Amino acid sequence: xxxxxxxxxxxxxxxxxxxxxxxxxxxxxxxxxxxxxxxxxxxxxxxxxxxxxxxxxxxxxxxxxxxxxxxxxxxxxxxxxxxxxxxxxxxxxxxxxxxxxxxxxxxxxxxxxxxxxxxxxxxxxxxxxxxxxxxxxxxxxxxxxxxxxxxxxxxxxxxxxxxxxxxxxxxxxxxxxxxxxxxxxxxxxxxxxxxxxxxxxxxxxxxxxxxxxxxxxxxxxxxxxxxxxxxxxxxxxxxxxxxxxxxxxxxxxxxxxxxxxxxxxxxxxxxxxxxxxxxxxxxxxxxxxxxxxxxxxxxx
Amino acid sequence: xxxxxxxxxxxxxxxxxxxxxxxxxxxxxxxxxxxxxxxxxxxxxxxxxxxxxxxxxxxxxxxxxxxxxxxxxxxxxxxxxxxxxxxxxxxxxxxxxxxxxxxxxxxxxxxxxxxxxxxxxxxxxxxxxxxxxxxxxxxxxxxxxxxxxxxxxxxxxxxxxxxxxxxxxxxxxxxxxxxxxxxxxxxxxxxxxxxxxxxxxxxxxxxxxxxxxxxxxxxxxxxxxxxxxxxxxxxxxxxxxxxxxxxxxxxxxxxxxxxxxxxxxxxxxxxxxxxxxxxxxxxxxxxxxxxxxxxxxxxxxxxxxxxxxxxxxxxxxxxxxxxxxxxxxxxxxxxxxxxxxxxxxxxxxxxxxxxxxxxxxxxxxxxxxxxxxxxxxxxxxxxxxxxxxxxxxxxxxxxxxxxxxxxxxxxxxxxxxxxxxxxxxxx
Numbered sequence: 001x002x003x004x005x006x007x008x009x010x011x012x013x014x015x016x017x018x019x020x021x022x023x024x025x026x027x028x029x030x031x032x033x034x035x036x037x038x039x040x041x042x043x044x045x046x047x048x049x050x051x052x053x054x055x056x057x058x059x060x061x062x063x064x065x066x067x068x069x070x071x072x073x074x075x076x077x078x079x080x081x082x083x084x085x086x087x088x089x090x091x092x093x094x095x096x097x098x099x100x101x102x103x104x105x106x107x108x109x110x111x112x113x114x115x116x117x118x119x120x121x122x123x124x125x126x127x128x129x130x131x132x133x134x135x136x137x138x139x140x141x142x143x144x145x146x147x148x149x150x151x152x153x154x155x156x157x158x159x160x161x162x163x164x165x166x167x168x169x170x171x172x173x174x175x176x177x178x179x180x181x182x183x184x185x186x187x188x189x190x191x192x193x194x195x196x197x198x199x200x201x202x203x204x205x206x207x208x209x210x211x212x213x214x215x216x217x218x219x220x221x222x223x224x225x226x227x228x229x230x231x232x233x234x235x236x237x238x239x240x241x242x243x244x245x246x247x248x249x250x251x252x253x254x255x256x257x258x259x260x261x262x263x264x265x266x267x268x269x270x271x272x273x274x275x276x277x278x279x280x281x282x283x284x285x286x287x288x289x290x291x292x293x294x295x296x297x298x299x300x
Numbered sequence: 301x302x303x304x305x306x307x308x309x310x311x312x313x314x315x316x317x318x319x320x321x322x323x324x325x326x327x328x329x330x331x332x333x334x335x336x337x338x339x340x341x342x343x344x345x346x347x348x349x350x351x352x353x354x355x356x357x358x359x360x361x362x363x364x365x366x367x368x369x370x371x372x373x374x375x376x377x378x379x380x381x382x383x384x385x386x387x388x389x390x391x392x393x394x395x396x397x398x399x400x401x402x403x404x405x406x407x408x409x410x411x412x413x414x415x416x417x418x419x420x421x422x423x424x425x426x427x428x429x430x431x432x433x434x435x436x437x438x439x440x441x442x443x444x445x446x447x448x449x450x451x452x453x454x455x456x457x458x459x460x461x462x463x464x465x466x467x468x469x470x471x472x473x474x475x476x477x478x479x480x481x482x483x484x485x486x487x488x489x490x491x492x493x494x495x496x497x498x499x500x501x502x503x504x505x506x507x508x509x510x511x512x513x514x515x516x517x518x519x520x521x522x523x524x525x526x527x528x529x530x531x532x533x534x535x536x537x538x539x540x541x542x543x544x545x546x547x548x549x550x551x552x553x554x555x556x557x558x559x560x561x562x563x564x565x566x567x568x569x570x571x572x573x574x575x576x577x578x579x580x581x582x583x584x585x586x587x588x589x590x591x592x593x594x595x596x597x598x599x600x601x602x603x604x605x606x607x608x609x610x611x612x613x614x615x616x617x618x619x620x621x622x623x624x625x626x627x628x629x630x631x632x633x634x635x636x637x638x639x640x641x642x643x644x645x646x647x648x649x650x651x652x653x654x655x656x657x658x659x660x661x662x663x664x665x666x667x668x669x670x671x672x673x674x675x676x677x678x679x680x681x682x683x684x685x686x687x688x689x690x691x692x693x694x695x696x697x698x699x700x701x702x703x704x705x706x707x708x709x710x711x712x713x714x715x716x717x718x719x720x721x722x723x724x725x726x727x
Contacts, residue, residue, distance in 0.1 A: 050686070050726065051391060051412060051416065051686070052412060052415040052416040052417075052686050052726065053416070054391060054392075054394060054395035054416055055394060055395055055397070055416060055417050055418065056417075057395075136558070140558070141555065159555055162554075162555040162556075248503055248504055248556075250502065250503050250556070250700065251502075251700065251704075252502075252697070252700055252701060252704070252706075253697065264693065267689065268687065268689050268690035268693070269412060269686065269687075269689075269690075269726075270690070
């Protein structure tokens with residue numbers, strides 16, 4: 001191989017061959033373990049494959065778009081889609097808002113910034129399951145930390161995770177608390193790129209703090225905000241573990257997400273149906289990302 | 301951009317066309333399959349690979365020495381598989397045709413694995429069906445064919461704080477639905493419990509709490525040959541209304557309990573009674589309930605006598621791809637001999653599926669165990685259909701809605717029927 005690489009007078013063709021040879025281990029692995037399964041699952045979503053067909057996977061019936069049609073008509077799938085969108089619409093602005101506020105606050109600090117940065121980032125690197133279990137105790141009806149605290153000021157707190165109206169928002173708050181650390185670090189880095197001269201010039205011209213933030217800092221942060229919105233959106237569309245550990249999708253499916261639905265369907269052995277649900281989610285992620293790029297990209 | 305889209309669409313079409321190479325042929329799987337021919341007499345030979353989960357997997361390896369002594373040419377190799385991974389591991393083994401010879405199979409999985417064509421029908425005359433508890437044998441039958449032999453069982457009974465019951469004026473356990481209601485009310489009003497009888501208000505597994513009431517009332521989930529669901533019946537609705545009345549009357553907690561909450565509530569007297577399986581005896585004693593302060597009793601019948609409970613546990617099945625069917629079935633046969641079943645109980649604590657094992661030893665003298673033995677005579681398995689897990693999840697959801705008062709029993713069972721119907725039996 002190296003002989004090819006140090007060839008005296010390499011033609012383009014020879015270089016291409018060498019390149020492919022060098023890349024072949026990765027290409028083969030990628031085709032077999034990534035592209036293959038992805039395409040197979042896409043194919044599976046057009047069949048009525050069930051777990052009981054495992055011995056004869058090619059003897060299943062081709063059903064065209066029937067799985068997708070059934071999904072759109074499935075009341076439970078509609079419900080989980082609504083839950084997931086609600087989670088997204090509540091969660092992304094909340095997480096980004098907290099992250100931006102904390103980042104701007106920390107940016108103004110000269111001392112102990114590192115300490116706070118580590119503190120706020122800790123939940124991100126903590127195991128989601130551990131975090132969920134702890135929050136479950138915080139949100140407990142009887143003897144939960146939150147309701148005990150509310151009790152001191154005379155408020156009788158509800159059973160947060162046992163009511164269809166408060167369970168999902170509770171999970172959103174927890175997710176925001178857990179995920180804002182990542183965005184905060186990214187936004188902090190972004191804040192370093194805000195041109196100081198402009199801020200100082202604006203200050204001299206008598207612009208208020210809010211105007212400086214609104215007209216100088218925010219536009220400079222636009223690409224960073226876009227990045228933050230995209231990764232948070234993709235993450236929140238796939239929310240699963242929190243609900244899985246804390247509420248099992250309940251009460252009355254109010255915290256069941258699209259991913260959870262697909263997970264259940266795979267568990268029931270409805271492989272075709274589950275694959276179709278996964279591809280609808282994939283489509284939603286593509287559309288959301290596209291939409292965010294349209295809205296937030298830098299206007300030249 | 302355009303070109304890649306075209307390529308992708310082309311690839312996807314190719315992939316989906318590959319799947320359409322040939323349609324489904326209905327020869328594989330369960331339903332109307334004949335039992336295998338009887339195995340030959342004589343001793344077992346060759347290697348017999350066995351998968352078992354949990355404690356059974358850990359203990360079985362040493363336990364089989366006796367079998368190997370009796371069959372010198374046979375060599376039993378036991379692999380312990382964790383319960384969490386077992387379902388997928390068995391699925392994969394069936395798909396690949398590369399499995400063990402014998403495996404322990406959870407009773408609710410029988411339908412799926414038999415339908416996948418992975419399990420061998422039980423040979424004629426291997427064991428006598430009448431030796432086993434009827435509900436346990438029911439779990440091995442898929443589409444009218446038996447695909448294994450029950451190994452161990454568990455069933456659900458009423459656990460109650462006998463000291464609180466005495467305080468409330470109950471010297472013995474209730475024996476009818478009206479009694480049970482009164483019992484729960486008295487435990488609350490006179491016995492000092494906050495909740496008289498804890499039932500599960502929905503969420504995963506609540507079907508196991510609700511169905512015993514429906515069975516007690518005479519409801520059936522499917523017709524005799526298991527081809528159609530018969531959930532929409534007045535008995536199912538009546539049982540569900542009775543079940544949910546405990547939440548309406550404040551006799552049971554309306555939210556799902558956190559792990560450990562039930563045991564600690566039972567220990568401090570805030571929960572007067574609950575319904576569960578044999579494992580809970582150890583759990584409540586660990587939580588600090590004195591052995592003399594609680595008792596178990598069979599589930600009450602609707603008007604009198606004993607009700608019908610749920611039976612779960614494990615079956616032993618032989619894989620279709622086994623290359624030692626003779627040895628494998630002989631091993632299964634040996635494990636279902638009454639004295640072997642009893643020895644295994646002594647070793648592991650699994651309740652024997654063979655009724656004769658209950659006539660001697662600790663199982664026949666221990667008052668608590670006798671209750672379980674009694675209840676097992678009247679206990680049912682859920683239908684052994686491949687789609688059961690999904691139907692069960694839908695029942696769970698509707699039990700939850702009824703428990704919250706969003707649906708009447710009648711409407712809930714109507715919806716259970718329509719959801720079950722659209723899921724189908726998968727056979």
